[in-house]
Amino acid sequence: MYLNKEEEKMLNGEKGVVPQRLMRLLVRLGDLYGAEKMLPVGSVQVAGVSFKSIAEPGRDFLEDYAQLGAKVVVPTFLNPAGMDMEEWEVMKFPKKFAEEQIRIMNAFRSMGIIMSASCTPYLIGNLPHFREHIAWSESSAVSFSNSVIGARTNREGGPSALAAGICGVTPDYGLHRDENRHPNFHVKVSVPLESSADFGALGWFVGKVVKDKIPYFTGINRADTDELKALGAAMAASGAVALYHVEGMTPEAASARKENLQPIDFGDNELKETFAKLNQGKDPDLIVVGCPHASLKEIMTVARKLEGKKLTKPFWVCTSSTMKDAARRLGFAKMIEDAGGKLVADTCMVVAPIEAMGFKTTAVNSGKAASYLPGHCKQNVMYGRLDDLIALAMK
Numbered sequence: 414m415y416l417n418k419e420e421e422k423m424l425n426g427e428k429g430v431v432p433q434r435l436m437r438l439l440v441r442l443g444d445l446y447g448a449e450k451m452l453p454v455g456s457v458q459v460a461g462v463s464f465k466s467i468a469e470p471g472r473d474f475l476e477d478y479a480q481l482g483a484k485v486v487v488p489t490f491l492n493p494a495g496m497d498m499e500e501w502e503v504m505k506f507p508k509k510f511a512e513e514q515i516r517i518m519n520a521f522r523s524m525g526i527i528m529s530a531s532c533t534p535y536l537i538g539n540l541p542h543f544r545e546h547i548a549w550s551e552s553s554a555v556s557f558s559n560s561v562i563g564a565r566t567n568r569e570g571g572p573s574a575l576a577a578g579i580c581g582v583t584p585d586y587g588l589h590r591d592e593n594r595h596p597n598f599h600v601k602v603s604v605p606l607e608s609s610a611d612f613g614a615l616g617w618f619v620g621k622v623v624k625d626k627i628p629y630f631t632g633i634n635r636a637d638t639d640e641l642k643a644l645g646a647a648m649a650a651s652g653a654v655a656l657y658h659v660e661g662m663t664p665e666a667a668s669a670r671k672e673n674l675q676p677i678d679f680g681d682n683e684l685k686e687t688f689a690k691l692n693q694g695k696d697p698d699l700i701v702v703g704c705p706h707a708s709l710k711e712i713m714t715v716a717r718k719l720e721g722k723k724l725t726k727p728f729w730v731c732t733s734s735t736m737k738d739a740a741r742r743l744g745f746a747k748m749i750e751d752a753g754g755k756l757v758a759d760t761c762m763v764v765a766p767i768e769a770m771g772f773k774t775t776a777v778n779s780g781k782a783a784s785y786l787p788g789h790c791k792q793n794v795m796y797g798r799l800d801d802l803i804a805l806a807m808k
């Protein structure tokens with residue numbers, strides 16, 4: 414693989430031991446996938462942040478690198494952590510868990526990483542441009558940036574993303590290349606989709622069929638940005654979709670090659686059946702929205718719907734700390750809290766230790782959360798639209 418002078422210096426150890434080790438990792442990855450060169454990246458997003466996901470070995474790995482003086486050279490953002498970093502005590506997160514999470518965050522901080530802890534970096538100051546090469550990890554963020562923005566990233570693992578942050582480059586293979594961005598499936602949608610839960614159900618259904626391939630959607634006549642993020646998140650979770658196209662909506666749909674696509678139909682029956690499959694539990698003890706992390710618009714919608722209502726069950730709106738701060742200033746946080754809900758920053762229902770906090774059945778409107786909650790958090794899952802979830806929280 415061709416390396417330029419700077420990259421050679423890193424590999425030879427002239428820039429220190431950390432860039433050398435991580436450049437070796439990137440070169441090996443590139444060789445494995447047939448990359449011929451490295452690409453400079455505009456930004457990085459590192460997954461593997463929650464202590465629940467990486468445990469002691471991951472913590473030790475990060476602390477070792479921090480002690481060796483690892484520093485990122487491009488803007489590098491974090492995936493959600495295992496708890497709200499500001500309000501974990503009020504929310505009764507286990508103390509031992511919190512101590513471990515704080516150690517992990519301190520290691521990241523010492524590397525110069527931006528402590529954003531969100532799966533929606535594109536909403537909080539890290540918005541790549543069309544065709545920009547980036548190295549992101551979290552599957553819904555990867556899907557959104559590739560599909561809705563038209564930026565270019567593979568689905569990086571935690572170490573390869575960290576390597577990209579520290580070396581400033583990523584190997585040129587996979588979704589960085591034009592020829593690998595064409596669709597394999599044609600999904601014909603023949604039912605109106607009216608909420609994030611509908612888009613999540615579509616994504617869950619399609620991800621199961623296409624696995625890691627690229628779907629091309631027709632028949633989606635309207636969708637807002639939040640619904641597209643819900644669609645991509647669900648496909649990335651039930652399958653491993655990192656890129657999709659929507660006719661008339663996403664930037665590479667028009668130029669995508671459309672010959673010989675395998676057909677998939679999604680109509681009223683499929684929508685109803687998917688809801689029924691995902692909605693298996695009853696009597697939820699936790700209701701959560703904000704997967705992927707809620708935008709300001711989603712927080713505003715929830716706040717307005719909760720005005721004057723009294724919730725009787727824990728109701729979380731997961732988001733980034735940036736959005737939480739904005740929601741506080743704009744009065745939305747108070748509206749949610751007055752009704753008995755909680756804006757939860759830096760974490761989510763999947764990477765927080767909700768099973769250790771005593772929750773057994775969680776109601777969500779996210780296809781991604783519905784995919785992961787049984788396995789990752791031992792939860793029974795209820796699936797519904799936002800209005801259904803608010804009604805459940807008032808029972």
Ligand code: F3S
Binds near residue numbers: 706764
């Ligand atoms: Fe984000 Fe957690 Fe969902 S990381 S996409 S809110 S499972």
